[in-house]
Amino acid sequence: MGGVKDVPPPPPWIGSAEEVPGYQRRVKVVPPPPPWLGSAEEVPGYQRRRFIHRHYRLEPPRLCHFYRCHNELGNMWTHVAALGFTLMRFASWWVQVPSHSDLVWPGPLYAFGVAAFFVSSLFVFSVSIQYHWRYCSGEREFNGWLCLDLAGCFMTLFIGFAAGIPMGFHCFPHLQKVYLTQAGVICAAMLAALVLERKRGEKVITVLGWGGISAVVPAIHFLAISEVGRNRIGLRLLLVVLCGVVAFLIYTKLWPECYAPGSFDLWGHSHQLWHIFIFLAIAQYNEALIDIFNLTASAEFCLG
Numbered sequence: 001m002g003g004v005k006d007v008p009p010p011p012p013w014i015g016s017a018e019e020v021p022g023y024q025r026r027v028k029v030v031p032p033p034p035p036w037l038g039s040a041e042e043v044p045g046y047q048r049r050r051f052i053h054r055h056y057r058l059e060p061p062r063l064c065h066f067y068r069c070h071n072e073l074g075n076m077w078t079h080v081a082a083l084g085f086t087l088m089r090f091a092s093w094w095v096q097v098p099s100h101s102d103l104v105w106p107g108p109l110y111a112f113g114v115a116a117f118f119v120s121s122l123f124v125f126s127v128s129i130q131y132h133w134r135y136c137s138g139e140r141e142f143n144g145w146l147c148l149d150l151a152g153c154f155m156t157l158f159i160g161f162a163a164g165i166p167m168g169f170h171c172f173p174h175l176q177k178v179y180l181t182q183a184g185v186i187c188a189a190m191l192a193a194l195v196l197e198r199k200r201g202e203k204v205i206t207v208l209g210w211g212g213i214s215a216v217v218p219a220i221h222f223l224a225i226s227e228v229g230r231n232r233i234g235l236r237l238l239l240v241v242l243c244g245v246v247a248f249l250i251y252t253k254l255w256p257e258c259y260a261p262g263s264f265d266l267w268g269h270s271h272q273l274w275h276i277f278i279f280l281a282i283a284q285y286n287e288a289l290i291d292i293f294n295l296t297a298s299a300e301f302c303l304g
């Protein structure tokens with residue numbers, strides 16, 4: 001008839017765990033995970049993260065993964081927020097930057113450098129959102145987005161050197177050449193690591209991290225020789241270095257999940273913290289570039 005088999009109700013003296021006081025319950029009630037989520041053992045090796053045990057997606061990327069809970073959701077939204085903030089800051093700077101004809105050479109080149117760093121930041125955040133969303137896709141697609149993500153990180157570092165060094169050493173042309181040569185060698189080493197080890201993301205990020213940390217040398221030299229620059233962007237540059245080093249340590253040491261495997265599966269694991277600190281470093285560097293760009297147009301810069 002209806003096809004539904006009648007199930008006799010339980011006797012009135014037997015009930016579920018929710019119906020008895022807490023101290024009488026023998027079994028902890030844990031709701032089962034939704035069928036599209038699983039443990040690390042249920043996904044291919046390339047999708048596993050060390051010390052992250054649960055909430056892996058067992059289905060290909062879907063739009064609903066932008067609002068349903070899983071272990072890449074925090075990684076996606078930390079960079080959605082970074083993308084939105086950077087886009088607004090870029091727009092607010094762009095509308096007030098003097099037009100090309102009002103800038104004295106090399107002002108237009110410096111303005112292009114500031115804009116290029118904004119664009120590369122926007123690119124790397126956009127690609128990263130896609131990469132983390134597509135983390136549960138097939139191996140070929142996964143590797144393609146991993147390569148693009150790493151290439152975006154390299155491009156941001158490369159443009160960071162190319163935009164910052166000429167402006168920072170605007171009054172010292174010989175130091176411009178010295179530090180641009182040093183940055184060129186470091187970027188060549190980073191590019192080699194990217195090409196040779198493109199399927200081993202952690203190894204490439206470690207090389208890129210050391211390449212980024214090498215910027216401490218020209219940064220400290222700049223702060224030592226330019227009093228005007230030190231007063232204007234000294235604190236910002238120190239924050240860039242601090243956030244960059246903290247991000248690098250968290251990423252390589254897998255803090256905090258290495259101390260409590262399985263406890264940070266959804267929120268607070270190292271990759272989310274890495275995203276937050278890298279965004280803070282990039283945002284501070286964007287502000288430092290804007291400040292130093294304004295300084296290069298003023299007469300006081302080369303006096304102190």
Ligand SMILES: [Zn+2]
Binds near residue numbers: 132271
């Ligand atoms: Zn990431």
